[in-house]
Amino acid sequence: MIEFLNAAFTDVQLGFLGFVTLIMLVAIRIPLSLSLFAVGLIGLWLVDGKPNGATTRLADEIFGTFTRYSFTIIPLFILMGEFALRGGLGRALFDAASLAMGRRPGGGAMAAIGASAGFGAVCGSSLATASTIGKVALPELRRLGYSGGFATGTLAAGGTLGILIPPSLLLVIYSILAEQNIAKLFAAALIPGIFAAASYMVVIWFLAKMGQVTSGEDAKNLPLSLSEKRAVYARIWPVILIFILMFGGLYSGWFSPTTAASIGASGTGIVVWLQGRMNWEQLSESLVSALTTSVMILMIIAGANIFNSFLASAGIPDFFATVVSESATSPIMIIVGILLIYLLLGMIMDSLAMIFLTVPIFLPIVIGLDFGFSTVEEGLIWFGILVLMAAEIGLITPPVGLNLFVINSLSKDVPINATYKGVLPFIIVDLFRLGILVAFPGIALWIVRALYSFVS
Amino acid sequence: MDRFFQRLAKGLALIGSLALLFSMGVTLVSTAAKNARRGLDGLDSSFGKELPSHTWHWVHSILGEEELVALLIGFALLSTMPLAQLTRSHIQVDLFKPVLPMWLNKLVEFATNALFSALLFGVLWYQWLRVVKRTRGDKPGFWDHALNLDLAAMIMRLKPGNTQILNIPKAWILMGAECLVAVALLISLYCTLRSLQKLFYRKVGHD
Numbered sequence: 001m002i003e004f005l006n007a008a009f010t011d012v013q014l015g016f017l018g019f020v021t022l023i024m025l026v027a028i029r030i031p032l033s034l035s036l037f038a039v040g041l042i043g044l045w046l047v048d049g050k051p052n053g054a055t056t057r058l059a060d061e062i063f064g065t066f067t068r069y070s071f072t073i074i075p076l077f078i079l080m081g082e083f084a085l086r087g088g089l090g091r092a093l094f095d096a097a098s099l100a101m102g103r104r105p106g107g108g109a110m111a112a113i114g115a116s117a118g119f120g121a122v123c124g125s126s127l128a129t130a131s132t133i134g135k136v137a138l139p140e141l142r143r144l145g146y147s148g149g150f151a152t153g154t155l156a157a158g159g160t161l162g163i164l165i166p167p168s169l170l171l172v173i174y175s176i177l178a179e180q181n182i183a184k185l186f187a188a189a190l191i192p193g194i195f196a197a198a199s200y201m202v203v204i205w206f207l208a209k210m211g212q213v214t215s216g217e218d219a220k221n222l223p224l225s226l227s228e229k230r231a232v233y234a235r236i237w238p239v240i241l242i243f244i245l246m247f248g249g250l251y252s253g254w255f256s257p258t259t260a261a262s263i264g265a266s267g268t269g270i271v272v273w274l275q276g277r278m279n280w281e282q283l284s285e286s287l288v289s290a291l292t293t294s295v296m297i298l299m300i301i302a303g304a305n306i307f308n309s310f311l312a313s314a315g316i317p318d319f320f321a322t323v324v325s326e327s328a329t330s331p332i333m334i335i336v337g338i339l340l341i342y343l344l345l346g347m348i349m350d351s352l353a354m355i356f357l358t359v360p361i362f363l364p365i366v367i368g369l370d371f372g373f374s375t376v377e378e379g380l381i382w383f384g385i386l387v388l389m390a391a392e393i394g395l396i397t398p399p400v401g402l403n404l405f406v407i408n409s410l411s412k413d414v415p416i417n418a419t420y421k422g423v424l425p426f427i428i429v430d431l432f433r434l435g436i437l438v439a440f441p442g443i444a445l446w447i448v449r450a451l452y453s454f455v456s
Numbered sequence: 457m458d459r460f461f462q463r464l465a466k467g468l469a470l471i472g473s474l475a476l477l478f479s480m481g482v483t484l485v486s487t488a489a490k491n492a493r494r495g496l497d498g499l500d501s502s503f504g505k506e507l508p509s510h511t512w513h514w515v516h517s518i519l520g521e522e523e524l525v526a527l528l529i530g531f532a533l534l535s536t537m538p539l540a541q542l543t544r545s546h547i548q549v550d551l552f553k554p555v556l557p558m559w560l561n562k563l564v565e566f567a568t569n570a571l572f573s574a575l576l577f578g579v580l581w582y583q584w585l586r587v588v589k590r591t592r593g594d595k596p597g598f599w600d601h602a603l604n605l606d607l608a609a610m611i612m613r614l615k616p617g618n619t620q621i622l623n624i625p626k627a628w629i630l631m632g633a634e635c636l637v638a639v640a641l642l643i644s645l646y647c648t649l650r651s652l653q654k655l656f657y658r659k660v661g662h663d
Contacts (some may be wrong), residue, residue, distance in 0.1 A: 006534075029568075029594060032546070034546070058578045059583045059585065060586075063580055066529070067529070069525065072525055075532070159554075191498055255487060265480060287473035288539065289533055290534065291469060291533060291535075292469070292545045295533050295536050296545050299540075299546070
C-alpha cells in the first residue's frame with residue numbers, strides 16, 4: 001500500500017491528499033490532535049519511502065513538546081484564566097464597569113464590553129471570557145430591558161476581547177507556529193484590542209441613540225454613595241495591578257514570558273484566595289482544569305509539528321509560495337484573499353483548529369511577499385494580528401461561532417436566530433476594523449516599534 | 457472498574473498539579489533572586505570599594521531553573537494525559553454529529569479511542585528504544601536483568617546522556633515519562649473497550 005501510493009503520486013500530490021484526508025477526519029469528529037498525528041506520520045512515511053523518520057518523530061514529539069521551555073507559558077496563562085474564572089473577578093469587573101458607564105445610553109451593554117475587556121487582560125480565552133461575563137452580565141442586561149438577542153449578541157462579541165487583549169492564548173499559539181517573539185505580539189495586539197472594545201461601545205451607543213436598543217433602565221441601579229463607589233472600584237485594583245506587573249516586567253526586561261505568566265497565575269490565585277473566593281477544592285479544580293486544557297492544546301501542537309513536517313517534506317508551502325510569487329496579484333490582495341479564507345473557515349471551524357491547519361501553509365507565502373516593512377518580523381507580527389482578528393470574527397460568525405453557542409446556552413429563552421441577529425452589528429464593525437488594520441499596519445506595529453527597535 | 461480508572465487518572469492529575477505549583481514557585485523564587493541580585497549589585501557599585509563585589513555572590517537565580525521548570529511542567533502534563541483521555545478532553549469539530557446516525561457516531565468514538573491507543577502504544581514503544589541500549593546477539597537484555605532483579609546490570613543497559621545543566625540522566629526522565637504514557641495507554645484501552653461495548657449494546661452503565 002505504502003509503495004503503491006509512493007509510486008502513484010508525486011510528493012506535492014501526496015501533500016494535497018494528506019490535507020484532504022485531514023479535513024475529512026476532522027469533519028467526521030476524529031479529534032484534531034489525533035487526525036494531525038495519524039495523517040502526519042503516515043504522510044512522512046509515504047514521502048520518505050521508509051518509516052524511520054515517522055517513528056523518530058513518534059518517539060520524540062510528545063515528550064519534546066511537553067518539556068519545551070517556551071511552551072511552559074501555555075499552562076500558566078490558562079491557569080491564570082482559571083483562577084480569574086473561579087475567583088469571581090468577572091463580577092467585580094462588571095460592577096465597576098457598570099458604575100463607570102451605566103448612565104450613558106446603552107450603558108449596561110457597554111459595561112458588559114468593558115468588563116469583557118478587563119477580564120481579557122487576565123484571561124487569554126475567548127470562551128472563558130464569554131461564559132464568565134455572560135453569567136454575570138446576562139441577567140443584569142435582561143433586567144435592564146435589553147432584548148434577548150441584543151444582550152446575547154453583545155456578550156458573544158465581548159467574549160472575543162478575551163483573545164484580542166493580551167495575554168491571548170491564540171497569540172501564544174501563533175508565536176509558536178510562526179516562531180515569533182510573544183512579547184512583541186502581545187504589544188502589537190494591545191491597540192487593536194482596545195480599538196475593538198471602543199468600537200463595540202460606539203456601536204452600542206449608536207444603536208441606543210437610534211432607539212434600536214432598550215436602555216431606559218440603565219441609570220436606576222447606580223445611586224451609590226462615594227464610599228460605596230470606592231468599595232466597588234477597590235475590588236478591581238488587583239486585576240489592574242497584576243496586568244501592570246506582568247507586562248511592565250515583561251517589557252522592562254525584568255521577566256521572561258514564562259516568569260510573567262507565572263506571576264500572572266500566582267498573583268491572580270493569591271488575590272482570589274485572599275478575597276476568600278477560593279477554597280482547596282476550587283484550587284485543585286483550577287489546576288486540573290488548566291492542565292487538562294493544556295494537554296489538549298499541546299497534543300495538537302505536537303500533532304501539528306508532525307503534520308507540518310509532512311507538508312514541508314511534500315513541498316506544499318513551497319508550492320503555494322511559488323504559485324503566489326509567479327502570479328501578478330498584489331501582496332495586499334493576497335492578504336485579503338487569505339483573510340477571506342479565514343473568515344469562511346471561521347464560519348465552520350474552531351479558531352484553534354483553523355490556526356493550526358492554516359498558519360504553516362500561509363506563513364511561507366506571507367514571508368515571500370513585500371509589504372514595505374523594514375523587516376520580515378514586522379510583517380509576521382502584523383499578519384499574526386490579522387489572523388487573530390479573523391479568528392476572533394470566526395468566533396461570532398454563524399453557524400459555528402462558538403461564543404454564540406456559549407452565550408445562547410446561558411439564556412434558554414433566546415432563540416439562536418435572535419443571537420445571530422444581535423451579533424450582526426458587531427460583525428460588521430469587526431470587518432470594518434479588520435479592513436482598517438490591513439490598510440494601516442502601523443496601528444498594530446506602533447507600540448512594537450516604540451518598545452523595540454527593528455534592525456534590518 | 458470505571459471508578460478505579462477515574463481515581464487513578466484524577467490522582468495522577470493532582471500530583472501533576474503539585475508539580476505545576478512547584479514550577480511556579482521555582483520561577484518566582486529564581487526571578488526574585490535574580491532581580492534582587494541586580495539591585496544589590498547596583499547598591500554594591502554605589503558603595504565603591506567599601507563592599508567587595510562578591511559580597512552578594514550567594515544571591516542568584518536558581519541554577520538550571522529553565523530546565524527544572526520545563527521538566528516539572530512536562531511531568532505535570534504527562535500526569536494529566538490519562539485524565540484528558542478518560543474525559544475525552546480533545547478538540548473535535550461537531551459539524552456533522554447531529555446529522556449522522558447514532559451508530560456512526562458511536563463507531564467514530566470507537567475508532568477514535570482505538571487510534572489513540574495505537575498512537576500511545578507507538579509512543580510507548582519507540583520512546584522505550586530511546587531509554588535502553590539495543591541488545592546484540594544472545595546477550596541478556598534489560599528485561600532479562602529486570603527478571604533477575606539485577607539493578608546494577610539494568611542501569612548498565614540504559615542509554616547514556618544527561619540533561620545539560622541539572623545533569624539528570626535522560627534515561628531516568630524518559631522512564632518516568634514511559635510510566636505515565638503506559639497509564640494513559642491503559643486508560644485509552646479501557647475507553648476503547650467501553651466504546652466497543654456502547655457500539656453493540658444500547659445501554660451501558662457509566663458514560
